[in-house]
Structures are given as C-alpha cells and as structure tokens.
Amino acid sequence: MRQSFVSLFRLTIGLLAVSAFAADAQLEHLLKNVETRYNKAKTLQVLFTEHYTPPRSASRTESGTLLLRKPGRMRWDYTQPQGKLFVGDGKYLWLYTPADNRVEKMKVQESEDMRAPLAFLLGKLNFDKEFRNLQAKPEGAATRITAEPKTENLPYSQVEFVVASDYSIREVKVTGFDHSLLDFVFSEEKVDPSLEAKLFQFQMPPGAHLEEAGQ
Numbered sequence: 001m002r003q004s005f006v007s008l009f010r011l012t013i014g015l016l017a018v019s020a021f022a023a024d025a026q027l028e029h030l031l032k033n034v035e036t037r038y039n040k041a042k043t044l045q046v047l048f049t050e051h052y053t054p055p056r057s058a059s060r061t062e063s064g065t066l067l068l069r070k071p072g073r074m075r076w077d078y079t080q081p082q083g084k085l086f087v088g089d090g091k092y093l094w095l096y097t098p099a100d101n102r103v104e105k106m107k108v109q110e111s112e113d114m115r116a117p118l119a120f121l122l123g124k125l126n127f128d129k130e131f132r133n134l135q136a137k138p139e140g141a142a143t144r145i146t147a148e149p150k151t152e153n154l155p156y157s158q159v160e161f162v163v164a165s166d167y168s169i170r171e172v173k174v175t176g177f178d179h180s181l182l183d184f185v186f187s188e189e190k191v192d193p194s195l196e197a198k199l200f201q202f203q204m205p206p207g208a209h210l211e212e213a214g215q
Contacts, residue, residue, distance in 0.1 A: 026136075027134065027135075027136045027145075030136065030143060030145075030163060030167070031127045031128075031134070031145075033167040034125070034127075034161075034163055034167045034169065035125045035126065035127065036167075037166075037167045037168065037191075038125045038169075039124055039125050041070075041191045041192055042069070042070055042192055043067070043068060043069045043070070043191075043192050043193055043194075043195045044066075044067070044068040044069075044189065044190070044191060044192075044193075045065065045066070045067050045068075045189070045190040045193045045195070046065070046066050046186045046187070046188065046189045046190070047063070047064075047065055047066075047186065047187045047188045048063060048064060048065070048066045048076075048184050048185065048186050048187075049061065049062075049063045049184070049185045050062045050063065050182065050183070050184055051181075051182070051183040051185075052180070052181070052182050052183075053180060053181040053182075054178075054180045055178050055179045055180050059181075061080075062078055062080050062081060062084070063078070063079055063080045064076060064077045064078035064079045064080065064084075065077045065079070066186075067195055067199060067200075069195050069197070069199075069200055071090060072088065072089075072090035072108070073088060073089060073090055073197075073200035074086075074087070074088040074200070075087050075088075075199055075200055081098070081099070082098070083096075083098035084096065084097055084098060085202075087200060087201075087202040088108060088200070089200050089201060089202060090108070090200075091107070091108060092105055092106065092107060092108065092202075093105070093106050093107075093108055094202040096202075096205060096208065098205075100209075101205065101207060101208045101209060102208060102209045102210075102211065103202075103204060103205070103208045103209065103210045103211065104211050104212075104213070105210060105211070105212045105213065106212070106213035107213070127147070129150070130147075130149065130150060131147035131148060131149060131150060131159065132147070132148050132149075132150050133146075133147060133148045134146070134147045135147075139162060141164070141165050142162050142163060142164050142165065142170060143162070143163050144160060144161070144162050144163075145160065145161045145162075145163060146158065146159075146160050147159050147160075147161070155176055155177060156174045156175060156176050156177065157175055157176065157177050158174075158175040159172065159173070159174055159175075160172070160173040160175075168186075168189050169186065170185065170186055170187070171183065171184065171185050171186065172184045172186075
C-alpha cells in the first residue's frame, strides 16, 4: 500500500509539473502574440471608457478617443467631460481641463499620471522587460493577465490586462500604491489609421492658465 501511495504521489507531482509547464507555455504564446500585434503597429485608435476610484472617495467615469503614434505620442480626447484633453508629445505631458481653463505641463519621466502604464504600447512592447509575476486566467473567451511592474519607482503596484481572442487588449486596470484604481475599457480598435503628427502637438487654448510641474 505504501508503494502504491508513493507511486500515486509521484504521478500527481509529475502531472502538476506538466500542467504548470503547459500553462506557462500558453501564457508565453499569448503574450508573444499580443506583442506582435502592437509592435507591428505604427499608430492606434480606440474608444475608451475610464473608471477612476481614488482612495476613500467616490469614483468617476470619463470617456473619449485615444490616439497613439510611435514613437512616444499619445492623445486622449475626452467627450465626457467635453473638451478635456491629455497629450503626450514624447517629451512632455499636457493636461487641459476646460472647467477651470487650466493646463498642466510635466516631463514624461517625472509624471506620476496613472495613464503612464499605457505608454509601453508606444515603444517596443515586451512583457518580460516591463513586468514580473505574470499570471493568467480565462475570462469567457478572453484572458485576464495580472502583472507587477519591474521598476519600483512607479506610481502603481499592479496592472491587469484583458486580452481578447484576436490578441487585442480590451481592458487595462491599474492599481496605485495609494490603493486607487484606474480601469480603462477599450472598444472599436483601429490598427494603423492615418494620424497626422500635428494631432500630438499641444496648442494652448486662449486664455488658459499654465502650471508647470516643479516650478
């Protein structure tokens, strides 16, 4: 009986090892296909809905259109709230809030904006380079990937990606070190649309007040 138990135990351990290897291989295959999809793209256009929940405060929901252009350009055109604009020109980030006609300007490297985790899509996407402790679980026909950033001096502690069967990213959820949550849901993705460079050059609105970080 003891020999049978030992044999069964060894078989179980072997099956678990094979299962873990298969799961790792499936995750690696999934990540490589996502990387291929976005690394081949020069530009990207997608509709977004943004849910932000600050610590101990009520959440808010905003939406609009996100435009990406390599290298390092992004533009968030908000329809809710109307007129809000967030632009990254590769060197600076610009945030315009029409409610108080104010513009905030900051260097990309110094930004703690929670939209920053999406910036990796603007370069060469490499999950192994950017993240650690990658785990995956099925979510209907999609897969939810949970990861932690490898760099410690970032304003967030965890990122979740929901990847569809065509390897497009449909959701990105960012958890901040202050326990805030920022959840982006994407739809109607267009790969390599024609996007003019001037879309990523911020223009000061008339009469807007400029605030520069660090000054």
